[in-house]
Amino acid sequence: MPAAPGWHVLAVLSLLMGFASISTDLYLPAMPVMSRSLHASEGLVELTISGYLIGFSFGQLLWGPISDRYGRRPSVAIGLVLFVIGSAGCALSESALVMIGWRVVQALGACASVALSRAMVRDLYEGVRAAQMLSILITVMAVAPLVGPLVGGQIVAHAGWRAIFWTLVGIGIVTFVALFTISETLPAERRNHEPLGGAMARYGELLRDRRILGYLGTGGFFYAGMFAYVAGTPFTYITYYHVPEQLYGLLFGLGIVGIMGSNILNSYLVPRFGYDRMLLAGTIIAAFSAVMVALFAHFGWGGLWGLVVSLFVFVSATGFIVANSITGALNNFPGRAGAVSALVGAVQYGSGIIGSGIVGIFANGTPWPMGLVIALCGIGSLLSMRLLYPVTGRDDGRCLPVPLEVTELN
Structure with a gap:
């Protein structure tokens, strides 16, 4: 990795940071439609958010030590695979309970992108420059929830609620490809081999x-x-x-x-x-x-x-x-x-x-x-x-x- 990574690297990190918002805010306008389509109460559909948070909360406790030991890029890559699988599972779900389970899988993958993108910034930058880069990524986190529901509302109006999750599948695949256009940020000599x-x-x-x-x-x-x-x-x-x-x-x-x-x-x-x-x-x-x-x-x-x-x-x-x-x-x-x-x-x-x-x-x-x-x-x-x-x-x-x-x- 060059001493001063360019905007291409920052763009990839920004995309990774936005997964927390993209995964939830995009489908918020579709929740009432999902409730009718899946013949589920509004309370049960709201629990799809809770299922996502279960995976997102506990998953990041694991990804940090894993990436410290095995590197950032392979850890994020595995997370993106889980995210794509979970998103496809949500799109194919025929009941709210099944969707809740797939949302957990989706979150386990998404949290790797969010948690490790911050670690990757710390790997690449130091001092004031690191603070500047983190500020840009945090700004992305604020912009994503602003755009997500607007885009999601248009998707559900024109293509139905399942199209939202197929869109997330596409985002996950594109991000997976983009990840391998940047180099590993944590060299082998800096990794922590302490037992998990x-x-x-x-x-x-x-x-x-x-x-x-x-x-x-x-x-x-x-x-x-x-x-x-x-x-x-x-x-x-x-x-x-x-x-x-x-x-x-x-x-x-x-x-x-x-x-x-x-x-x-x-x-x-x-x-x-x-x-x-x-x-x-x-x-x-x-x-x-x-x-x-x-x-x-x-x-x-x-x-x-x-x-x-x-x-x-x-x-x-x-x-x-x-x-x-x-x-x-x-x-x-x-x-x-x-x-x-x-x-x-x-x-x-x-x-x-x-x-x-x-x-x-x-x-x-x-x-x-x-x-x-x-x-x-x-x-x-x-x-x-x-x-x-x-x-x-x-x-x-x-x-x-x-x-x-x-x-x-x-």
């Missing part, structure tokens, strides 16, 4: 640290609320409020615009106020707006737009919570950034399983189950900040709480 069992055991050690639990809690509860939003809004907007499937993507895209805006604002404010203060502000915004979502959902205040506006505020808190909670967790154990990063990702998407799953289980044809889950998650995110206290008046530009005793793990 030892690498997995370190996760338990990290979970004994109180501050990491605080950061995991703020991000995890918020992600549960976010995936309750992802699972609940297709039926809320399309079925309950009769929004055309082609326009669902526009309403969903409003939230993505809010996420992008809050991330930009956070990048300007963090140097001044520190990531813990910005995290606290984000959890306050999330808790307040989440309660408002529940009230609008239960009483119907403002109709569709009352719910859309309150959800927009809640979703926009992403820019203040996700990046800052991850930064705080990584800064506690800089020598174990890889393990902490995988743990954070697993907790975030694992909590999404719970959030989307509860919405699916208690779905009753109204926005209320989604609103209640979002409210509880927003409050939980705020309460998790208590693990980062006591508070001092000291302002070092980086953090608000007094550092608790953090012992370097052996």
Whole structure:
């Protein structure tokens, strides 16, 4: 690999990073149609998101150590094969339960692309340049959910819901071919030959640290609320409020615009106020707006737009919570950034399983189950900040709480 990889390499890495959004957001507008086609309740169809999150959450805990030992490219290649197989299985499914199983397989493959693309950036770049490249990839993650539902709505309108998953098969094959146009980023001499069992055991050690639990809690509860939003809004907007499937993507895209805006604002404010203060502000915004979502959902205040506006505020808190909670967790154990990063990702998407799953289980044809889950998650995110206290008046530009005793793990 050349010392300064070109835009071709960055384009491939960007495509890999976008798999988390592509795999789910593309078929969101098709969920009501899928429910009728598969003769399944809306709650059971919503569980296809939970099945995906199960594979995505636990899978990335495995791919990190595997790629450290055997290399990035072969690991991603195997993941892409699983993704193609899982997508084809979804397209051929004749029942919601079968589709849930294939979604797990699809996610096991997709999470390899997402998790290892970040590792590949760290292999290729250092210092400020690495931060710049990661920022570009994160931007792609925000753009993909904006475009996905719009494209998915057009596909389902003109070719049916199964065509969405055949499209994903094609994307997986194209990405597999593109992967082999770039070189391996982790040379053999830099690989870690530690047994996989030892690498997995370190996760338990990290979970004994109180501050990491605080950061995991703020991000995890918020992600549960976010995936309750992802699972609940297709039926809320399309079925309950009769929004055309082609326009669902526009309403969903409003939230993505809010996420992008809050991330930009956070990048300007963090140097001044520190990531813990910005995290606290984000959890306050999330808790307040989440309660408002529940009230609008239960009483119907403002109709569709009352719910859309309150959800927009809640979703926009992403820019203040996700990046800052991850930064705080990584800064506690800089020598174990890889393990902490995988743990954070697993907790975030694992909590999404719970959030989307509860919405699916208690779905009753109204926005209320989604609103209640979002409210509880927003409050939980705020309460998790208590693990980062006591508070001092000291302002070092980086953090608000007094550092608790953090012992370097052996």
